[in-house]
Amino acid sequence: MKKGLIGIELGSKNLRIYSKEKDQILRLKNVIALTEDSETAAVGNEAFSMYEKEPHQIQIITPMVHGVIGDYTNMRRLLAQILRRYLRKLKKYEFYMAVPSDITGVERRAFYDLMLESFRSVKEVRLCPKPMADAVGLGIDVGAPCGNMVINMGADTTEISVISLGGIVRSRLVKQGGSQIDQWMISKLKRNYNIEIGMKSAERLKLLYARREEEG
Ligand SMILES: Nc1ncnc2c1ncn2[C@@H]1O[C@H](COP(=O)(O)OP(=O)(O)O)[C@@H](O)[C@H]1O
Ligand SMILES: [Mg+2]
Structure with a gap:
């Protein structure tokens, strides 16, 4: 069976899914809307369209906080629904997930488990530090022996990193964006x-x- 390759970025505001096969990036709001009984009312852009307009029975949740998983259960529900809509059920997929560079072992584990629990046919999960993914995406020669500063401003974090010789030399996460x-x-x-x-x-x-x- 042919395997698919998927890149995922879980931002505090936006969720991006790249499919190598389709060579397409799906970008949607990383938001979930819940009913009073904690049932899923909507996910993604549909849930975001309810934001600031919702009656009290509906709760709008942003599961990612400062680049890490703040609400595991709801992040898993959101991701599972999106992947089920977007990917083929019977195909095996290899996932590359961009994660902040300075996270703890527990946070890494959470990203890994989240991926395994959100989709049935996961062949492999690899975590990639966001600054490295950004630099490669920008076409920077990351292997060169010189300092390249990459600044990624998100909705509620800004990560400033220096990359040289294929690695991250320094990285600082500012909790403002x-x-x-x-x-x-x-x-x-x-x-x-x-x-x-x-x-x-x-x-x-x-x-x-x-x-x-x-x-x-
Ligand atoms: N052209 C732009 N100029 C200034 N800010 C922008 C621009 N485009 C997007 N943004 C801001 O960047 C933030 C979203 O960045 P993004 O990386 O998508 O979010 P996250 O990774 O936190 O989910 C938002 O605050 C958005 O308003
Ligand atoms: Mg971002």
Whole structure:
């Protein structure tokens, strides 16, 4: 049986799944919505569309916190549903998972177990440090004997790393990211103009502004 190759990144905000076979990246919100009885109401983008609009019977959960698994049970439920939709049941898959570089042994184990428990036909699970995956993805010659600084800004973390000779020389995880900018915008609008907006609108505004700056 031919095996498939899948790359996974579990971000605090976005979940990305790469399929080598399809040469496609599936990007969706890493969010799950639960009912009062703790049943799954929705996952991914559908769950995110309920965020800031939900009645009290529905709870929206982001299972990843600062790059590590904060809520194991719900992360497993979310990932299992997405993989079941996206992958073929009978095929064996090899998974490469990008994980933060400075995690504890227990956190590593949790990533590993999560993968094994989320999908039936797992042939193999390999964990890859995120800065290394970023550098390779950017086309940097990671094996060269010189320092390459990689900065990955996510929603609630920023990881700054230096890569040389195929390894990570230094890495620091700062527990602040893009959501902090959204939060600053919310506070500023409230304080200066008495306008109240939510996190979703703040992010949309920020991205619009960033795009305008890029386009000049
Ligand atoms: N062009 C951009 N300019 C500024 N911030 C951006 C831009 N594109 C995305 N972001 C921000 O990056 C963060 C998402 O990064 P991502 O790596 O997808 O999240 P995570 O890995 O934490 O799930 C969000 O806060 C988003 O608003
Ligand atoms: Mg990220």
